Amino acid sequence: MTTTSPPGRRHGSGDVRESPVEPEPEIEEAFDRLVDEGSTRLARPWPTLMATGLLGGIDVGTGVLAYLLVEHATGSQLLAGLAFSIGFVALLLARSELFTENFLVPVAAVVAARDSAWSLLRLWGATLALNLVGGWGFAWLVVRAFPDLLDTARAAGTHYAQLGVNVRSLALAVLAGVVITLMTRMQHATESLGVQLVPAMLFGALLAAGGLFHSVLDSLLMFAALHAGSVPFGYANWAAALAWSVFGNLLGGVGLVTFIRLVRVPHRVAEERRRNT
Numbered sequence: 001m002t003t004t005s006p007p008g009r010r011h012g013s014g015d016v017r018e019s020p021v022e023p024e025p026e027i028e029e030a031f032d033r034l035v036d037e038g039s040t041r042l043a044r045p046w047p048t049l050m051a052t053g054l055l056g057g058i059d060v061g062t063g064v065l066a067y068l069l070v071e072h073a074t075g076s077q078l079l080a081g082l083a084f085s086i087g088f089v090a091l092l093l094a095r096s097e098l099f100t101e102n103f104l105v106p107v108a109a110v111v112a113a114r115d116s117a118w119s120l121l122r123l124w125g126a127t128l129a130l131n132l133v134g135g136w137g138f139a140w141l142v143v144r145a146f147p148d149l150l151d152t153a154r155a156a157g158t159h160y161a162q163l164g165v166n167v168r169s170l171a172l173a174v175l176a177g178v179v180i181t182l183m184t185r186m187q188h189a190t191e192s193l194g195v196q197l198v199p200a201m202l203f204g205a206l207l208a209a210g211g212l213f214h215s216v217l218d219s220l221l222m223f224a225a226l227h228a229g230s231v232p233f234g235y236a237n238w239a240a241a242l243a244w245s246v247f248g249n250l251l252g253g254v255g256l257v258t259f260i261r262l263v264r265v266p267h268r269v270a271e272e273r274r275r276n277t
C-alpha cells in the first residue's frame with residue numbers, strides 16, 4: 001500500500017518541518033499603501049506641510065464645535081462624542097491631518113528605509129505645532145460666536161487640564177493613541193472612501209465620548225476654556241497636559257499598534273529595506 005507523507009514532514013525522517021506560512025495578500029497590499037503614502041507625506045515641502053497641519057487643527061475644530069453644542073443642549077457626553085465624529089469626517093474628506101494620524105503611515109515608510117528619522121521628526125513637529133495654532137484660532141471663534149457655550153467649554157477644558165500626570169491620565173493617552181492609529185490602519189485597508197468613513201465616525205465618537213486623552217482634541221477644549229476665561233488653570237497647565245498626552249499617544253500609537261503590526265509583514269519590510277539601502 002502506498003503511503004504519503006503528511007504536509008510539513010520529510011519522508012523517512014522523524015523530524016517535522018513546518019511549511020512556510022503563506023503571506024496574506026490583503027495585509028501586504030495595505031503595507032504597500034502605507035509605505036507609498038508615508039513617503040509622500042515625508043517628502044512634502046514646508047509650505048504644503050504647514051498648510052496641511054494648520055487645516056487639520058481647523059477641521060477637527062468643527063468636531064469640537066459640534067461636541068460643545070450637543071453637550072450644552074443635552075448634557076450627554078455620549079451624544080456629544082457622536083457629534084464630534086464630524087471632525088474626523090472633515091479630516092478625511094478634506095485631506096488634512098492630525099499629528100496622531102502620522103504614527104502609522106510615515107513610520108512604516110521610515111522602517112522601510114524610504115526616508116529618514118529626521119524627516120519623521122520634521123513631520124511630527126510641524127503637524128503638531130500647526131494643528132495647535134489652527135485649533136487655538138478656531139476655539140477663539142467658537143467662544144466668541146457662541147457665548148452660551150462658555151460654561152460648557154470651561155467644564156470640558158478644565159476636566160482635561162486637571163487630569164494631572166499620573167497612571168490614569170497616561171492610560172487614557174495610550175488608549176487615545178491606539179484608537180487613532182487603529183482607525184488609520186483600518187482606513188488604509190481599503191481604497192473605498194465610503195468604507196473609510198465608517199472608522200472615522202466610529203473611532204472619532206469613541207475618542208470623544210470615552211474621554212480619552214488626545215493631545216490635539218483636548219488642547220482645543222482647553223483653548224476654548226482659556227478663551228472663555230475664569231478657569232482654574234493657565235497655559236502652563238495646558239503645556240504640561242500636552243507633553244504628557246503626546247508621550248502617551250506615542251506609546252499607544254507607535255508602540256502598541258504600529259510596530260506590532262509591522263511585525264506581521266517582516267518579509268516585506270526586509271525587501272523594502274534591501275531595495276532602498
